[in-house]
Amino acid sequence: MFGMSDPNQTLSQMIRYFEEERHEMVEVMASEFTSMLLANKQRDGAMQTLLVKGVRILAEVLSIRGKNKLAIQATSVLLRERKKLEKILSQTAPSLLSKLTPIEQDYRTIGSVYAKAGKASKAKKFFFKAHKNTPGNLAAVLAACQVDASKTKHCKLLATEVQASGPVILDNGAYFLRPENAPGSQIDPVLAVLETCSNNHQECVSQAQRIRKECDEIANGIQAANERLQSAMDSLQPKHDYYQYS
Numbered sequence: 001m002f003g004m005s006d007p008n009q010t011l012s013q014m015i016r017y018f019e020e021e022r023h024e025m026v027e028v029m030a031s032e033f034t035s036m037l038l039a040n041k042q043r044d045g046a047m048q049t050l051l052v053k054g055v056r057i058l059a060e061v062l063s064i065r066g067k068n069k070l071a072i073q074a075t076s077v078l079l080r081e082r083k084k085l086e087k088i089l090s091q092t093a094p095s096l097l098s099k100l101t102p103i104e105q106d107y108r109t110i111g112s113v114y115a116k117a118g119k120a121s122k123a124k125k126f127f128f129k130a131h132k133n134t135p136g137n138l139a140a141v142l143a144a145c146q147v148d149a150s151k152t153k154h155c156k157l158l159a160t161e162v163q164a165s166g167p168v169i170l171d172n173g174a175y176f177l178r179p180e181n182a183p184g185s186q187i188d189p190v191l192a193v194l195e196t197c198s199n200n201h202q203e204c205v206s207q208a209q210r211i212r213k214e215c216d217e218i219a220n221g222i223q224a225a226n227e228r229l230q231s232a233m234d235s236l237q238p239k240h241d242y243y244q245y246s
Contacts, residue, residue, distance in 0.1 A: 007037070007050050014057055023061050030058035034077075045092055048085045055081055056106070059113055068117035075110040082106065104130040104183070108140055120147045138165050139183035142190060150196040158193055159203035167227035168214040175215050180228075187211050 010033055017026045037043065037051040055078045062071035082103075089096050111126035124147055130140035138161045145152040152158075165179040168187060178184035194208040217223035224230035 007033070007047070011050055011053055014054070018057060018061065023064055026057065026061045027065060027067075030054055030061060034058055038077075045085070045088045045096075048081065048088055052078065052081050052085050056101070056109065060109060063113045063116050066116075068113070071113045072117060072119075075113050078106060078110070102134070104134040104137060104140065107133065108143060108183075111140075111143055115143070115147050123147050134182045136161060136164055136179040136182035138162065138177060138179055138190075139185050142185050142193065145193045146189065150193075150198045152193065152197070155193055155197040155199065155204050156201050158190070159201065159207045162190060162194070162207045162211070163203075167223070168211055168218065169228070170218050170225035175211075175218070177211070187215070 010029065014026055014029050014033065017029070034051060034054045037047060037054060040047065043051065055074055059071050059074035059078055062068075062074055082100075086097065086100070089100075107126045107130035111123045111130065114120075114126060115123035124144045127140045127144035127147070131137045131144070134140070138158075141154060141158050141161050145154050145158050148154070161179070162177060165177045165182075165184055169176045169178055175187045176184055177187060177190060191208055191211060194204040194211075197204040214223055218225055
């Protein structure tokens, strides 16, 4: 129906439609695409990779379109087929394993699918799997907190991760927290949790104040827009002016 003769082309078309938010079209394409690949029992690494990417899109688009039961089914297919792909790659092309979408990202996607389906404890289970897989995963802890809104038990952990993620960074007009080796977040949803934390933990209050203070200092030119980059640049500056001797 969609010229499935070239699965790579079909996949890139699906991704484009997804970005354009043509969700109904994406759902039809992704359903057909994944069914076709699942029916082929002789899948090699390349085909298995396409299948995993297709199922990932299918799970996300079903969730967006409110088809929660189907989206949850798709997430279990995603985990199963991803495991098969990892097995194929470890036997045939181990160097490609590092090119896979990080498993923590799939765990967060699955967590979001469960959250949207109203299954809070399942959602949090996957968000914490992502956090366990990638320590310092601010995005995962934030997502777990958002499931509970202001009654979250995890805001203290969020404050710890916020503190560990370093200074606020201004990027393209928006403020972010970006841990060095884990997914971060824009500051607004982080502040929303820290400032409405119903247990009034001192850590939450002080981290929220720090974020606001650093945003003000960046806005007023007191702090660098990217403090971490700035200090790296500063350490590269030569300590002497070599030209004064010439």
